[in-house]
Amino acid sequence: MSWPTVRVGDIARLNYGKALKADARQPGKVQVFGSGGVVGSHDSALVDGKSIIVGRKGSIGSIWYTEASSWAIDTAYYIDESSSQADLKWLYWTLKSLRLGEMNKSAAIPGLNRDDVYRLAIPLPPLPEQRRIVAILDQADALLSRRRTSIAAVEALNSQLIDNLLDQVSETRRLGDLAELITKGATPTTLGFAFSESGIPLVRVQNLVRGRVDTTVDAKFIDHRTHDALGRSKIRPGDVLISIAGTVGRAALVRNSDPEMNCNQAVAIVRLTDHLDPAWLAAWLNSRRGQTAMNGSAVTATISNLSLGSIANLRVPMPTARRLDEFRTVISRSETARRSLTVSANHLDTLFASLQHRAFRGEL
Structure with missing residues (x-):
């Protein structure tokens, strides 16, 4: 067929959003x-009826759609029904x-120039x-959304079962006495090294996702020389990673299937003994x-930080053999369903x- x-600019106009600071917002449903x-x-x-919101600064190129009247602030563009000749949902x-996120025009602060969007060619049915x-x-x-909701439900049930098991354990030990290593990484550029296009994934806070390491999120790499x-x-299978700057308290277990990795200074590595x-x-x-234990140890200033010493002083519940078996059964069943x-x-x-x-x- x-x-x-046509060019995007032939059928749509990206309007600038309008600033609305948090303290200026009034209680309401918009x-x-x-x-x-x-x-x-x-x-x-600001916008009556359905609209498309396009990230302009920060999360550039992100696309959102709403059927309801809304307000787009000054970090975003919006396209409403008066700004396009096309069906808005089709345009969304x-x-x-x-892939508008790849059209960054600012090195310091990511920015999307609407003139670049206007020049993009698209077929117009x-x-x-x-x-x-x-x-x-x-x-x-x-x-697809229903499938993702099912995954989230499995994870929520898993968390509840684990919380119940943890609540039944009263004996604790200091984490520093159970670890052979508690350390953190570094930002390569501060030590004279550069990032590379491929190679060894450099784990950062955003890569610690729901108890796992996801190196595909905003991926960064270093070469093998920098890694050495x-x-x-250097991260090993069985290590536990903890975010210690900015978003404090995300934790992830490094699995045998994970690639060889390193991490920056916002991620701590805990390597346990066999206890x-x-x-x-x-x-x-x-x-x-x-989470309560870690956030109680965080230093709150302009940014939150969790020190390696605070991590070492965390009191960790010590499971009996029976509780550990119950825990492993829950984990195994959850992993099977989630997988x-x-x-x-x-x-x-x-x-x-x-x-x-x-x-x-x-072709449909």
């Missing part, structure tokens, strides 16, 4: 959007396919075809009790990407 090619999504609420709207899916594409993509997205120079912060299961430690750190759901979600992600590609080429 052949459709005419969602306030920034570049990263909803940042609060207000009692009046089209913009999401254009007739309005009825736009709506047919929207119906197909919305249905596929709803299925930063030998003390404690690292999976138990990671679970406790992410539990209510562990199955994740494989399904990843498969749906791939199918959805293919569906988007075909939709905008007129």
Whole structure:
């Protein structure tokens, strides 16, 4: 199917949002959007009716859609029904396919220039075809969302079961007495090294996700020479990683399947002796009790920091053999369910990407 090619600027106008500081917002039900999504609420709207919000500063190129009246602040653009000749939901899916996040024009603060967006070429199907594409993509997205919701439900149930187990353990020991190493990494550039395009993943706070290390999130790499120079912060399977600056208290267990990694100065490495299961430690750190213990040790100033000494002084519950067996059973069952759901979600992600590609080429 052949459709005419147009520029984004031919069919849409990106309007600047308007500043609305948190202390100026009044209680209300109108969602306030920034570049990263909803940042609060207000009692009046800047944009009436449905709109697309596009990240301009910060989370550049992020795309959000709302059916309700809203307020877009000055870190975002918005496109409302008066600003486009196209079906807005179709335009939303089209913009999401254009990878606007790669169009950064500012080295210091990420920024998206709307003139660059206007120059992008896209195929323009007739309005009825736009709506047919929207119906197909919305249905596929709803299925994917349900799968992600199922994964979140499994993780929530797992957390509740683990919290219950942890609450039944009263004996504690000082973490420093159970560890052979508690250290942290460094930022390579402060030591005269540079990042590389590929190589060894450098773990940062954002890579500690729901008890795991996800090196695909905002990936950074160092070469093998830098990795060897930063030998003390080489990460091994069985290590427990903790975020200690900015967002304090995220914990992740390094698994055998994880790649060789290093970390920066905002991530601590805890390497245990054989007196404690690292999976138990990671679970406790992410539990209510562990979070309370860590946040009580954080130094609150402009930014929160958790010192290595504070980590060493944490009192960790020591499970009996029976409790540890119960814990491992819960973890095993949860992992099996989560793995199955994740494989399904990843498969749906791939199918959805293919569906988007075909939709905008007129192949549906």
